[in-house]
Amino acid sequence: MASIGGSERPQTADQRGRIAALSVLEHSFNGTPFTVGIEEELMLLDPATLDLSQGIETILADVPDEHAAQVKPELFKSVLEVATTPCDDIASATEQLAGLRRLVGGIAERNGMLVGAAGTHPFALCDEQEIVERPRYRELVADLGFIAERELIFGTHVHVGIDSPDKAIYVADGIRRHLPLLLALSSNSPFWEGRNTGMMSARTPVFRAFPRQGVPPHYGSWEIYARRVGQMTGSGAIEDYTYLWWDVRPHPNLGTVETRVFDQATRIEDTAALAALTLSLAHRFAELFDEGDPLVEAPFELVDDNKVRAAVRGMEGELIDFTQGCPVAATAMAEHLIAEVESSAVAVGCRDELRRVSDIVASGTGARRQLDFVAGHGDDLRELVAAAVALTAR
Numbered sequence: 001m002a003s004i005g006g007s008e009r010p011q012t013a014d015q016r017g018r019i020a021a022l023s024v025l026e027h028s029f030n031g032t033p034f035t036v037g038i039e040e041e042l043m044l045l046d047p048a049t050l051d052l053s054q055g056i057e058t059i060l061a062d063v064p065d066e067h068a069a070q071v072k073p074e075l076f077k078s079v080l081e082v083a084t085t086p087c088d089d090i091a092s093a094t095e096q097l098a099g100l101r102r103l104v105g106g107i108a109e110r111n112g113m114l115v116g117a118a119g120t121h122p123f124a125l126c127d128e129q130e131i132v133e134r135p136r137y138r139e140l141v142a143d144l145g146f147i148a149e150r151e152l153i154f155g156t157h158v159h160v161g162i163d164s165p166d167k168a169i170y171v172a173d174g175i176r177r178h179l180p181l182l183l184a185l186s187s188n189s190p191f192w193e194g195r196n197t198g199m200m201s202a203r204t205p206v207f208r209a210f211p212r213q214g215v216p217p218h219y220g221s222w223e224i225y226a227r228r229v230g231q232m233t234g235s236g237a238i239e240d241y242t243y244l245w246w247d248v249r250p251h252p253n254l255g256t257v258e259t260r261v262f263d264q265a266t267r268i269e270d271t272a273a274l275a276a277l278t279l280s281l282a283h284r285f286a287e288l289f290d291e292g293d294p295l296v297e298a299p300f301e302l303v304d305d306n307k308v309r310a311a312v313r314g315m316e317g318e319l320i321d322f323t324q325g326c327p328v329a330a331t332a333m334a335e336h337l338i339a340e341v342e343s344s345a346v347a348v349g350c351r352d353e354l355r356r357v358s359d360i361v362a363s364g365t366g367a368r369r370q371l372d373f374v375a376g377h378g379d380d381l382r383e384l385v386a387a388a389v390a391l392t393a394r
Helices: 013-022 056-062 065-070 090-110 135-144 165-176 179-186 203-207 222-234 268-290 300-316 330-347 351-363 366-377 381-393
Strands: 036-045 071-073 079-083 114-116 155-161 248-251 256-263 318-321 326-329
Touching (some): 036 090, 036 381, 056 090, 065 071, 065 079, 065 090, 079 090, 090 114, 090 268, 090 381, 114 381, 155 268, 165 179, 165 248, 165 256, 165 268, 179 256, 179 268, 179 300, 179 318, 179 330, 179 351, 203 300, 256 268, 268 330, 268 351, 300 330, 300 366, 326 330, 330 351
Antiparallel strands (some): 036 079, 036 114, 036 155, 071 079, 155 256, 248 256
């Protein structure tokens, strides 16, 4: 045990050697840059009650072999994940994702279920969910208990291929400062276990209970990242780097930077827009890396404070502008960022999808649409779920 003064026991030679060996982290940051892959977490629903249905094993059993690697379980039996292969552009990824939504929707319908998309289910109860029979998730629940048992949330992850390890860290560090705005744009979870939470992203505080999540450290270089991952794995804290659930993280095995901050979108065009903004940001930061532009670290406390603001107010509040040192409307910040990355969007072929982000700014997020729907249809949240199902399948 460390003393009050904070002194630590010296590491043994064996411990130092194990951490040093593990800090030599293998990677695949050597492929085609700016490929894109998208993962979506979707809800399985009972068509009669529109509550969650514990049917993932039934779905998986019916998935054709050629798509087996693209439809996966998550922690709960009521959740499924669909994932595209690496695609050359956002249009191809969106087309593939639409096909996957149709695939699992059809399988679900044949087996007496529906598929829906949102950041949370509006009224499902955590205590009624069952854990999947997979070692990783069973061990997770054994380690985290109540924390894991409350993780009834749904998110979108966007992978962008990067062609060098130091560039990957630079891109991840760059996207890190924009995480609050990305969350605000994607906010789509105002309801939780039957109540209006008063937040635009109730998913965010639910996941905040997990360790090693949220705003990541500013790593600065591949060497520092690899060494710190080695400290975690070498000490036995985590099994591998995939247990670092940061909002944006390098994914060495895939050779991508993965942005994970998003609430799951209901409409596929919103997923495409958020992926386009992510890809454009990655391209812009890769350009700055190649130009030798130094990246100034955004302080954790400022980024994290902005993330809370984004979770509470979404695009309808203010975020702190680090360069001006004052609050600005999230909408103004978004429009400025869209303009800043437009040339990158042209370079990677997603200008049209990026324009859809401006539509979100102008017309409101998924969370605003949910709140407006309930205001106009009474308090029966089943109607909200039914509407989400219809938009998910469109």
